[in-house]
Amino acid sequence: MIYLNVPYAQKDQAKSLGARWDPIARKWYIPEELAEKTAAFELWLLEPIAKQETLMNQPLSAGGVEKDNQTMSDFFVQASQINTHISDIETETLDVEVKTKGQPLSSLMNKIQQAIWQHFTGAQWVVAEVSNLSERRGHLYFELSETDANGRSIANARGMIWQRQATAIKMKFEQETQMPLSAGQKLLMLCEVKFHAQYGLSLEIQEIDGNFSLGELEQKVREIRQKLQQEGVYGLNKQLNLPKDFFNIAVIAPPKAAGLGDFQADAEQLHNLNLCQFSYFYSSFQGAKVESEFAEAIAQVEQQNQLRPFDALVIIRGGGAKLDLHQLNEYSLAKVIAMLDIPVLSGIGHERDNTILDEVAHSCFDTPSKVIHYIWQQILNQANSAKQNWHTIQQSSENVVFGFDKAIEQLWRQVEQYSQQQVHHWRQTTLIPFQQLQQQAIHSLEQAKQNLQWLDEQVIQLSQQKVLIAKQNLSVLDREINQNALANLYLKQQQMKDWMALILNAGPQVQVERGFVIASDKQGATVITKQQANKAMNLNLQFRDGIIDVTVKQEKSKEEDSNHYE
Numbered sequence: 001m002i003y004l005n006v007p008y009a010q011k012d013q014a015k016s017l018g019a020r021w022d023p024i025a026r027k028w029y030i031p032e033e034l035a036e037k038t039a040a041f042e043l044w045l046l047e048p049i050a051k052q053e054t055l056m057n058q059p060l061s062a063g064g065v066e067k068d069n070q071t072m073s074d075f076f077v078q079a080s081q082i083n084t085h086i087s088d089i090e091t092e093t094l095d096v097e098v099k100t101k102g103q104p105l106s107s108l109m110n111k112i113q114q115a116i117w118q119h120f121t122g123a124q125w126v127v128a129e130v131s132n133l134s135e136r137r138g139h140l141y142f143e144l145s146e147t148d149a150n151g152r153s154i155a156n157a158r159g160m161i162w163q164r165q166a167t168a169i170k171m172k173f174e175q176e177t178q179m180p181l182s183a184g185q186k187l188l189m190l191c192e193v194k195f196h197a198q199y200g201l202s203l204e205i206q207e208i209d210g211n212f213s214l215g216e217l218e219q220k221v222r223e224i225r226q227k228l229q230q231e232g233v234y235g236l237n238k239q240l241n242l243p244k245d246f247f248n249i250a251v252i253a254p255p256k257a258a259g260l261g262d263f264q265a266d267a268e269q270l271h272n273l274n275l276c277q278f279s280y281f282y283s284s285f286q287g288a289k290v291e292s293e294f295a296e297a298i299a300q301v302e303q304q305n306q307l308r309p310f311d312a313l314v315i316i317r318g319g320g321a322k323l324d325l326h327q328l329n330e331y332s333l334a335k336v337i338a339m340l341d342i343p344v345l346s347g348i349g350h351e352r353d354n355t356i357l358d359e360v361a362h363s364c365f366d367t368p369s370k371v372i373h374y375i376w377q378q379i380l381n382q383a384n385s386a387k388q389n390w391h392t393i394q395q396s397s398e399n400v401v402f403g404f405d406k407a408i409e410q411l412w413r414q415v416e417q418y419s420q421q422q423v424h425h426w427r428q429t430t431l432i433p434f435q436q437l438q439q440q441a442i443h444s445l446e447q448a449k450q451n452l453q454w455l456d457e458q459v460i461q462l463s464q465q466k467v468l469i470a471k472q473n474l475s476v477l478d479r480e481i482n483q484n485a486l487a488n489l490y491l492k493q494q495q496m497k498d499w500m501a502l503i504l505n506a507g508p509q510v511q512v513e514r515g516f517v518i519a520s521d522k523q524g525a526t527v528i529t530k531q532q533a534n535k536a537m538n539l540n541l542q543f544r545d546g547i548i549d550v551t552v553k554q555e556k557s558k559e560e561d562s563n564h565y566e
Contacts, residue, residue, distance in 0.1 A: 002030040004044035014044060027196070109197035116201075120193040123206055128157070133183050138163030140170075140181070142205070159191065159203040169208055176210025188212035217329065224331045224356045233338045237362045242343045243311045245382040246375050248277050250301045250310045250342070252294070255282045259316050259347070259368035266372040275379055279304060285317045291330055298336050305342060313340065314375075315357060316347040316368035328355045337361060347371035518542045 006014045006028040015021075017040050019028045030041055038045065132143035142159035161169055174180055191203035228234040251267075253260040270276040281300050283293040301313060315337075317328075328348065337344055338360035346361040347368040348354075358364040365371045504510070508518055519527040521536040533539060539550050 002035070002038065002041075002045070004028040004030065004041055006044045010044070014041065017041060019044075106197050109195075113195045113197060116193055116195045123190045123192045125188060125209075126191050126203065127186065127188050127212075128155075128159075129186050130181070130183050131156075133181060135166075138166060140166050140205075142203075144203070157201065157203055159189070159205050161205045165206065169205070173208050173210045173213075177213055179213075181208075185213060221329050221356050224329060224334055225359065227331060228334060228338060228356075228360065231335075233335060234360060236338050237340060237344050237360055240341070240343045240362055242362055244378065246276050246311045246379060248308060248310050249279070249312050249314055249375070250304070251278055251280045251314045251316065252283055252297045252301070253280070253316045253368075254285045257285075257317060263314075263316055263347075263368040263372050266369075266376060270376070270379065276375065279310070285328060290328065291332055294333050295336065298340070301342070302340075310342050312345055312362075313342045314345045314347065314371055315361065316371060328357055330356075333357060334360050345371050345374070512542055512544055515544065 003022070004014060004019055004027065006019065011028070014028050018031065018034045018037075019041060020031050021027075022029050028044070030038060034040075126144075128144040128146055130142055131145045134141050140161040142161075144157045144159050145153055146155040148154050170181055188209040189203070189205045190207035190209075191205050194202050194204050196202070225234065251260075251263070253263070264278075267276075267278045271278060279301075281297040283297040284290055285294075301310070304310075334356040337357055343363070344361040345363050345365065346355075346358045347365040347370060348358060354364065363374075365374060512518060518541070519533065520540045520542070521527055521532075522538055522540070527533050527536060527539060533552050534554065537552050539552060541548050541550055
């Protein structure tokens, strides 16, 4: 592609000649079908025609042919050599720049572009990580980076695949890896270095080696395996005893996964038959949250295992793209599974490709269906074994019971015969003592009857004496009570008479006889206060020798201390 430096005023002229506009680079360029007619565009060429054709016709570098894997840091070290070439270009125009006191930025950027064209004459194989990937109008835009062992970024660049190549490159990559292009992958890319005065340095990706990405996955698995082996935890889970029968199983799977549905279809039958219980925990198996969600699911399993121990932990995913497995190949996940004190059964869903999780698990199965089939088979085997053992026990028990029946029958006859002999013997042996004992018992009973009769007479006699004495005592008490009652009655009568006399002597008539006067109103109510006298107006005064009527004289002023009467 040959770019043109077309001023805005001349764009219609360039367009009429067949030039086309690149909206990404924001420059006009000569289309491929007019590549042989560059003379018509000589007015706007950034380089002389001969030089342009020399650069465009040069073959790819030997590194491109041999896939000389070049990291981005090496690439930029090589790019630093361009500075020397730029310095040579600047030296040639030094006198002009001194006179004009500097050069335009576009001039400097054009010189850098020319230096890059001269130095990078072909495509380069570059290894980089995809930190971001987006698509606009059919073009693919990459943000490429490289990090050191500590995870620090040491190189960054922009990359793109134009629409005319994007579909083919994507299809080829997906066919080789069974996985779409996405952020987070490490790629080996055949790139052509491009520099634009406005947009800076970028890499046009012409090819992606899918086999390299698969190799990176295997290398990562080898590194994780080696680290776990060095730490001594690689085979810990395999050393656990897998139960012969299953009653309580934990399951970790992506939500709504197809493999989970196949697994649950059979597991539900075991659950409904009360043969085995399943507890489900969910985690994504792809994306940025795989590690965090998986670790959280494992923590939940361990917490519930403390309350009700699990017989096994099943990890299933179902089918998927081949390179989707790389997000499960994480050291932290593998170590947790290896050190788990529950046997782990994995059914990730790939028959030919295993993850590090499959390696550290106790048992590995190709698909989720095979995991649940194994569980089914173990439960069925145990049931059949239990059934066979039951028949064996039943047959043995029947034989033992039959033998014991015979032995018991024989022992019963012996016991019966021996008992009869013993009964006859002891009957003869105890006959005389029994008669003697009977006579002694009769004698003892007679003597006891006589004793009881004498005691009965003694009791009656003593009772009669005590009753007589009690009667005499009661008569004496009765007389004393009557006498005391009469004395008390007389005393109380005398006290009442004295009190009545005292009350009569304290009456109004007695007080009048003593010289006191009693004041009363016309209704006969006794008047005892000044206020009552003022209110009554007329009073009756009772003296020893009679009663007189008086009229109350009202007070003349408030200062007077007493009333006046007529």
